[in-house]
Amino acid sequence: MNESDVWKIERELTIIIPFVFIDFLKRAANDGIDVSRESNPMSGGVFTDIEECISENLALREDWDADHDLFAPGFDDGCGNFFAIRAGKSDDDEMCIIAHDPPGIEPLGPASEFFDDYLDNARSQS
Numbered sequence: 001m002n003e004s005d006v007w008k009i010e011r012e013l014t015i016i017i018p019f020v021f022i023d024f025l026k027r028a029a030n031d032g033i034d035v036s037r038e039s040n041p042m043s044g045g046v047f048t049d050i051e052e053c054i055s056e057n058l059a060l061r062e063d064w065d066a067d068h069d070l071f072a073p074g075f076d077d078g079c080g081n082f083f084a085i086r087a088g089k090s091d092d093d094e095m096c097i098i099a100h101d102p103p104g105i106e107p108l109g110p111a112s113e114f115f116d117d118y119l120d121n122a123r124s125q126s
Contacts, residue, residue, distance in 0.1 A: 024115035
């Protein structure tokens, strides 16, 4: 996912992707860590097909009802629940899980910690 992809997602979903996610992508690239969903089938990863990313987020919004300030970059828990980042302001740093059974949105804590743990786990497995 590059800068023009981020702009397209922001425009199509009318959100602001937080710096914490953009920083995560940069750190992963600098460390040579592939964070794509294709390379991480068990834990999920980032959508590489931007159209798929947009369509999945639009589909998830139907389940969120009025909560449209979330962005699900592609990570999931392997059980059909997606992780999502608050995406209303550039300095947002909240990770949530969009649960399907029972349905709801649960806050999980700082997105920065989620991304740090993800990269630490990826480094330890390589």
